[in-house]
Amino acid sequence: MPRRLSDLEFVVMLAFLFAMVAFSIDSMLPSLPAIADELTPDNINKAQLVLTAFMAGMGVGTFVVGPISDAVGRKMTITAGIAIYIVGAVLAARATSLEGLLVARALQGLGAASPRIVALAMVRDLYKGREMARITSFFMMIFIMIPALAPAIGTGIVAFSSWRGVFVSYAVLGVFAALWLNLRQPETLDPTERRAISARLLKSGVREVLSNKMVMLILGVLILGFGQMFAMLSSTQQIYDQVFDKAASFPFWFAGMALLAGTGTIVNATLVNKIGMRRLAIAAYIGQTFISCAYLAVISTGLIPQALDFPLYFAWSVTVYFMVGITFGNLNALALEPLGHMAGLGSSVIGALSTVGAVLVAAPIGLAFNGSYVPLVLGTFCCSGLAWLLMSKTRALETGAQVQPAE
Secondary structure (H helix, E strand, O other), X not given: OOOOOOXXXXXXXXXXXXXXXXXXXXXXXXXXHHHHHHHOOOOHHHXXXXXXXXXXXXXXXXXXXXXXXXXXXXXXXXXXXXXHHHHHHHHHHOOOOHHHHHHHHHHHHHHHHHHHHHHHHHHHHHOOHHHHHHHHHHHHHHHHHHHHOHHHHHHHHHHHOOHHHHHHHHHHHHHHHHHHHHHHOOOOOOHHHOOOOOHHHHHHHHHHHHHOHHHHHHHHHHHHHHHHHHHHHHHHHHHHHHHOOOOOOHHHHHHXXXXXXXXXXXXXXXXXXXXXXXXXXXXXXXXXHHHHHHHHHHHHHOOOOHHHHHHHHHHHHHHHHHHHHHHHHHHHHHHHHHHHHHHHHHHHHHHHHHHHHHHHHHHHHHHOOOOOOHHHHHHHHHHHHHHHHHHHHHHHHHHHHHOOOOO
């Protein structure tokens, strides 16, 4: 279907939709201490649930937004989701208890599921294969670069207002995103290709996704990859504050880390057509497994000089985010490649299961924080090693399928 937008504006617009979701997580990090002091002073670790509630709401939302977008179109579904996101942001800004804030954040996450999932379906409507991975890598690059500044922006907003002002900024971003989408981007799903919402079609679509061995293996990798990244997001503010006493400078270190790691998306976009999505993802997880293993070995000696403690942790953090830039665009493209005829539903099932699964992986790692970064490094090592194993199985499965006689 022809579209009016240039490739550049299309990529930037989708990146903004994705970045809005990431900003809703990253910009909260500097506010967690203030939220803990005001709403849960007896258990400051509970402030992490502000992030978890958002992710849980987004996980639930991803179950439904894909099928809805297959039925009514991508633009209408994204716009409705942004409206829910704005309502959640306003309620969060007015919350007077932690429980009320968590409910509002879950509602905000429910709405955020729409731009996150349906934006991928829009890409699948227009691209496929390695070209889809290349396009996805470009907006993943912007998706990583923009939120790199989120903690610093969140700190600035808090300085001029309070943590509640951060939620007001979410509402403003939502309005801008909805206007850009509706004024500039034509619908990408042809009316003749729409699928009515029915229990029978949903059941058959979910069965098709869950019965595809390759998709399920990629889904497992997404859960592990997303889980270790979210675990780092949940723990990073506390680590910078309580381990390294760098709470004041945390937003700037976080920005530097994300900007350095964002080069991973450039590397991926450059190499994916030559090397392939699967090989790049496998290489990234092999690298991270060995890096985290080596870091754990060095930590266990107890011989790290104090002057090198923070530089080593910072360098390791950069490698984790660099891995994200290499893998996520490829994994999403690999998962959706066989589901082009039902991109919305496929995006929903994959996004829902990967998000909920990631929360289940990340929450124990984040809550295991005990004044040390060891639980986070150990969790990353385990997740990357398992992701490497699953990716290796996808290669074996693809090789086996290629040698099967045609039926």
